[in-house]
Amino acid sequence: MQIKTQASERHTLSVTVENEPGILARIAGLFSARGYNIESLTVADVTEDATISRITIVTSGPPAVIEQIIAQLDRLVPVHRVVDLTELGPHVARELALVKVKGTGEKRIEAMRLAEVYRARVVDATTASFVFEVTGGPEKIDKFLELMREVGLVEVARTGVAAIARGADPI
The missing domain is CATH 3.30.70.260 (ACT domain)
Structure with missing residues (x-):
C-alpha cells in the first residue's frame, strides 16, 4: 500500500x-x-x-x-x-540583501561582473572586499548568493520578503 x-x-x-x-x-x-x-x-x-x-x-x-x-x-x-x-494570484514580492564578498585580482573582477549582471550596487568597498546591495525576488537573491559563494562570499544580511497584491484595489 x-x-x-x-x-x-x-x-x-x-x-x-x-x-x-x-x-x-x-x-x-x-x-x-x-x-x-x-x-x-x-x-x-x-x-x-x-x-x-x-x-x-x-x-x-x-x-x-x-x-x-x-x-x-x-x-x-x-x-x-x-x-x-x-x-x-499575481503579487509583487521583493527582498533586499547586503552581501559581503572578499577577493582580489580575478576574484574581484568576477565579483564585479556578477554584480553588474544582477544589478547589485556596491555600497562599500575596501581593497580586499565589497559589500553589495541587491534587491529582487527571493529566487534572484538565492542565485546571486550561490554565485558569490564561488567568488568569496563572507557574510549576508537579508531583509525578508515584502509583498503586495498587484492591481489598483487594496487587499
Whole structure:
C-alpha cells in the first residue's frame, strides 16, 4: 500500500494587525507551538498614525496546513485580516540583501561582473572586499548568493520578503 503525502507549497501571507506590543510574539508563538516554520518575516506600520501594521510571512506546508495557519492567524484578536497572496494570484514580492564578498585580482573582477549582471550596487568597498546591495525576488537573491559563494562570499544580511497584491484595489 502506497501512502500519498501532500507536497509542501510555499505561501506568502499578508497579515494586517493592530500595532500593539506583543503581537509579533503571539504570531511567532502560534507558529512555534504547532511546529510550523517561518521562512521569512517582515513587519512595518502602514498607517499614518502607526496604529496598523502589516506582517508579511513566508511559510511552507501542504495545502491543509496552510489553511490551518490562516484560520489560526485569523482567530487572533488583534488580527484584522489574513490574505494568502499566493492564492490571491499575481503579487509583487521583493527582498533586499547586503552581501559581503572578499577577493582580489580575478576574484574581484568576477565579483564585479556578477554584480553588474544582477544589478547589485556596491555600497562599500575596501581593497580586499565589497559589500553589495541587491534587491529582487527571493529566487534572484538565492542565485546571486550561490554565485558569490564561488567568488568569496563572507557574510549576508537579508531583509525578508515584502509583498503586495498587484492591481489598483487594496487587499
